[in-house]
Amino acid sequence: xxxxxxxxxxxxxxxxxxxxxxxxxxxxxxxxxxxxxxxxxxxxxxxxxxxxxxxxxxxxxxxxxxxxxxxxxxxxxxxxxxxxxxxxxxxxxxxxxxxxxxxxxxxxxxxxxxxxxxxxxxxxxxxxxxxxxxxxxxxxxxxxxxxxxxxxxxxxxxxxxxxxxxxxxxxxxxxxxxxxxxxxxxxxxxxxxxxxxxxxxxxxxxxxxxxxxxxxxxxxxxxxxxxxxxxxxxxxxxxxxxxxxxxxxxxxxxxxxxxxxxxxxxxxxxxxxxxxxxxxxxxxxxxxxxxxxxxxxxxxxxxxxxxxxxxxxxxxxxxxxxxxxxxxxxxxxxxxxxxxxxxxxxxxxxxxxxxxxxxxxxxxxxxxxxxxxxxxx
Amino acid sequence: xxxxxxxxxxxxxxxxxxxxxxxxxxxxxxxxxxxxxxxxxxxxxxxxxxxxxxxxxxxxxxxxxxxxxxxxxxxxxxxxxxxxxxxxxxxxxxxxxxxxxxxxxxxxxxxxxxxxxxxxxxxxxxxxxxxxxxxxxxxxxxxxxxxxxxxxxxxxxxxxxxxxxxxxxxxxxxxxxxxxxxxxxxxxxxxxxxxxxxxxxxxxxxxxxxxxxxxxxxxxxxxxxxxxxxxxxxxxxxxxxxxxxxxxxxxxxxxxxxxxxxxxxxxxxxxxxxxxxxxxxxxxx
Numbered sequence: 001x002x003x004x005x006x007x008x009x010x011x012x013x014x015x016x017x018x019x020x021x022x023x024x025x026x027x028x029x030x031x032x033x034x035x036x037x038x039x040x041x042x043x044x045x046x047x048x049x050x051x052x053x054x055x056x057x058x059x060x061x062x063x064x065x066x067x068x069x070x071x072x073x074x075x076x077x078x079x080x081x082x083x084x085x086x087x088x089x090x091x092x093x094x095x096x097x098x099x100x101x102x103x104x105x106x107x108x109x110x111x112x113x114x115x116x117x118x119x120x121x122x123x124x125x126x127x128x129x130x131x132x133x134x135x136x137x138x139x140x141x142x143x144x145x146x147x148x149x150x151x152x153x154x155x156x157x158x159x160x161x162x163x164x165x166x167x168x169x170x171x172x173x174x175x176x177x178x179x180x181x182x183x184x185x186x187x188x189x190x191x192x193x194x195x196x197x198x199x200x201x202x203x204x205x206x207x208x209x210x211x212x213x214x215x216x217x218x219x220x221x222x223x224x225x226x227x228x229x230x231x232x233x234x235x236x237x238x239x240x241x242x243x244x245x246x247x248x249x250x251x252x253x254x255x256x257x258x259x260x261x262x263x264x265x266x267x268x269x270x271x272x273x274x275x276x277x278x279x280x281x282x283x284x285x286x287x288x289x290x291x292x293x294x295x296x297x298x299x300x301x302x303x304x305x306x307x308x309x310x311x312x313x314x315x316x317x318x319x320x321x322x323x324x325x326x327x328x329x330x331x332x333x334x335x336x337x338x339x340x341x342x343x344x345x346x347x348x349x350x351x352x353x354x355x356x357x358x359x360x361x362x363x364x365x366x367x368x369x370x371x372x373x374x375x376x377x
Numbered sequence: 378x379x380x381x382x383x384x385x386x387x388x389x390x391x392x393x394x395x396x397x398x399x400x401x402x403x404x405x406x407x408x409x410x411x412x413x414x415x416x417x418x419x420x421x422x423x424x425x426x427x428x429x430x431x432x433x434x435x436x437x438x439x440x441x442x443x444x445x446x447x448x449x450x451x452x453x454x455x456x457x458x459x460x461x462x463x464x465x466x467x468x469x470x471x472x473x474x475x476x477x478x479x480x481x482x483x484x485x486x487x488x489x490x491x492x493x494x495x496x497x498x499x500x501x502x503x504x505x506x507x508x509x510x511x512x513x514x515x516x517x518x519x520x521x522x523x524x525x526x527x528x529x530x531x532x533x534x535x536x537x538x539x540x541x542x543x544x545x546x547x548x549x550x551x552x553x554x555x556x557x558x559x560x561x562x563x564x565x566x567x568x569x570x571x572x573x574x575x576x577x578x579x580x581x582x583x584x585x586x587x588x589x590x591x592x593x594x595x596x597x598x599x600x601x602x603x604x605x606x607x608x609x610x611x612x613x614x615x616x617x618x619x620x621x622x623x624x625x626x627x628x629x630x631x632x633x634x635x636x637x638x639x640x641x642x643x644x645x646x647x648x649x650x651x652x653x654x655x656x657x658x659x660x661x662x
Contacts, residue, residue: 024459045645050458050637055484059451062444066424066455069442074455088445219440219456220463224418226386226434226441229427237389237435238443 002183009147009174010077013103013167014039015182016151017075021190022101023049024074026063028056028082031115032171033105036077057082061089064100068093069227071193071218073155077103080113083122083129090164091130092229094252097206097214099158099193101151103167105174106282106333108360117360118171120282123337126166127311133249135256137161137263138311140168142285144178149188150308156191157263161255162213168310170333172283172362198222207234210251211258256312265308266317270296274303276375277321279342280331281307283362288331291368300376310338318345327375331355331363351375381408384418386438393432397591399550399576400430403497406557406574407466408437410564413557421464424453426478429504429578430470430497447478450485453492461491461634464564471498471512475531479511482533486540489568490633495560496533496571499578507581514618518585533573534625543568545626549575551599552622559624568632575602575620 007015014036017025025040027033037053044051050067054060060076068074078086083104093100108114109121122129126138137157141150151167158165194215196203203223205216216236217223230238231245239245256263269289271277276295280288285306295302305321305328307314322328326349330339339354346352355371357363385408394400411421421439425431427446434441444452449467457465474482474496485492501519502508508521511531518525537545544566546559556574563570577583579594588594598620605623608616 024455026455042645045637045642046649048642048646052454052458054451054454055480058448059454059481059484062448062451063455063458065444066442066452067459068455069452070456070459072459089448092445219422220419220460222419224386224438224440226443228435228443229445230443 002181002187004179004181006177006179008035008177009144009169010035010105011039012144012147012180013077013151013169014043016148017101017155018043018047018049019185020073020152020155021192022073022075022155023047024064024067024072025049025051025076026054026060026067026074027076027078028054028060030057030079030082032107032174033077033079033103036103036105036174057085058089061086061102065089065093065096065098068098068100069219071221073099073159075101075103077105079105079107079115080109080122081111083125087129090136091132091134093164094130094134094136095229095231096227097162097252098164098227099162100164101154101158101167102164103169106168106170108358114360116171118283118333118362119358119360120170120284120333120337121358122168123310123332123334126168133253135253136164136166136311137256137309138166138168139265139308140281140310141173141308142281142306144173144176145180146308147173148180148182152188152190153265156189159193160191160213161259161263162193163256168282170282195221204234205236206232206248206251208251211254213255260312260316263309263312264314264317266314267306267308269304269306271303271305271321271325274301274325275327276300276302276372277325277328278302278304278331278368278372279307279328280304281310284331284333287363287365288368290365291372294365294369295372300372302372313341313345315341315345318342322346322350327351327353329353329355329368329371329375331368333363334358380412381405384408384411384438386436389435392436394429395580397577397579398429399499399574400433400497402550402553403495403556403574403576404433404436406553406560407468407495409557410560413561414564416464421466422453422456423466423468424449424456425468426473428470428473428502430468431473433468447473447476448481449473450478450481450492450494454485454490457490457492458634458637461638465491466493466495466564469494469496471496471500472502472510475511475533482536483540486537486542486569486571488633489541489543489630491567491569493563493570494572496573497576498533498573499576499582500530501578501582503578503581507578507585513582517582519582533571537571538626541569541630542571542626543628543630544570546571546624547573547575547620547622549598549602549620549622550577551595551602555622562624562627566627568630575622
C-alpha cells in the first residue's frame, strides 16, 4: 500500500530518487528546479549519501559522472540555460557509458528566456544537445502521480543500459502541489548495474556482444581501469583506428536501439475507438486529456496518446495506431519540435495538426478542444 | 623491476609526448612519489582534462579518468566525495587548470577537499599547436600572438593561496629531486594541495622564441629559477621575470569530506531520528 501525500513535482523527484537508490547529487541553483536540490540536500545526508552544490552547472555534471564511476547512483537537476551548459558532460557520459540521471525542468527559452514560466522547448536539445552521434534515453511524465515511478524508471534504465537518462519536467509539473500516491517499495523494482565477477583478470571493459550494454567495474574495486572521453578501444584506451571507432559507435547505438520494447513506455487514454488522436506529454498532455473528455461529451471520438519515453521516439507503436486513426493533433509548449517526429511516423493517409504555443503559459484544454472541433469538421 | 614501474601502464606506451618534453619528468616524479609512499595502484584515482599533460591518465597504472577540457577537478570532486578513503590526484596543464578550468581551480582550493592537483606549466597550448596561454611570458610570440603577447602571466601560487589551498608549492622539471620531494609532501598533506611544475615546450613555444631545442629551453628556464629562500632576500625589481620555486604554504584546515561525513551526515541522521520519534509519539495520540 502506498501513502497519499501533497507534493510538488520537484519534491516527488527527490523522494523517488532516494527510493531508487540515488546517493549522490551535485547541482547549481536554477529556477524552476531549485527546490529539487534543496530537498536532496535534506534527504541525502540522512541516508549517508552526498549532496554538494558545485560552483557551476558544468562542475555539477562532472561531479555526477565522477561519483557514478565509483558506483553511486548519481543525479543532477537543472533548467534550460543549465541544461545547455551540461551538454558537453552529457556527451562524456554517453561516450564513456556512465549511468546518471539529469532532470531538466523546462522553462521558456532561448537564453535566459522565461525563468519562471513553463515550456517544452528542450525536446530536441534533450536528444541532440551534445555534439556527435550519441544515444540516450529521455523520459517525460505527464501526471503528478507518474512523477515518482518515472523517476524510478529513469534510474533503472540508466543503470541497466549504462547511459545518461534525461527526465524532462516542465515548470507547471515541477511546482504544482498536488495529491499523489507514493507507492510502497514492494510495488516497483530497483535495478542495480551489472558488475564483472572477481575472477575476471584481464578486463576489456567495453568488450561485449553487439546490442548489450558494457559491464565494467566501479573505480577502486580491484581493477585499474581507464575511462576516456576520447573515442576508445575495448580496453578504454584512445584510438582512431576506423574499424575500432565504427565498432564503438555502433555498440553505443545498438545497446539502446536493440531494446526499444523495454525502453519505450507510453500510455493511452480513450484511444480504442478514437478518430482523432491528441499526441502530448507533460502539462500539455494533462490539458490534452481534459480536452479529450470535453470532446467526448460533445460526441467527438477523441483520445490521448501520451508518450513517457520521448527519446528514442515511440515510432513503432505510433505507426500501429495510425493504421486506424487518421487524424492527429500534436500539442506542445513550443513552436514545433516533437511534431516533426510524429510527422515522420505518419504516412500520407494521416493528417498531422499541431497546437503549438509558446507564450509562457500552458496550453489550455479549451484551445485543444477548439482544434479538435476544427479537425472533426 | 624498479619500484615505481608498477604505476606505469606499459601496454599503452610509447607515450604521445615529443622527445625532450618535461611532462615525462613530472610523470616520473609522481610515480616515484607513489612508490615512496607505498600507495596501492588500486587505491589511487588519477584524473585529467584535455591537453598534452592530460594525456598522462592513459599511461598511469591506477584508476584513471581522462575527461573534458578544464573540468578534471569537478570529476575528481565527485570521486573523492564518493570514496573519501581513496587517493585522488589531478594532472593538468596551464591552459586546462588556469584558463578554461579557472573557476573549478578557485573552488577546489576553497573547499579544501583532499585532492592533489599537479599543474604542468609549459606556458603554452601545446597540443593545439602553440597558442598563447594564461602563463605565457609577456612579449612572447605564439601562434595567436604573432606580434608578441601583451597579457601578463597568471601566478597560480598566489591564486591558490588566496583561494584557500592548504599546501602550495612550485618546482621545475630542471630540478627533479626537489620536484619529487614537493609532490611527496603534497601527497602526504591532508587537504587541497597544489604543485605547479615549470616545464618546457621547445616544440610549440621554444621554436618561435629562439629556444627551439630542449637544452636551450631548459637552460633558459634554469636561468630564471630562484629558490624561495634566496628570493626572500631579493628586491622586487631583481625578481622581475624570474620564477620563484619552493614550498609557499603548508597549513592545517578542516578537510571537506571529513566535515561532510562527520558533521552534515551526523546532524541529518540525528534530525531524522528525532522526527521518527515524534511520529511514533503522535501515533499514540
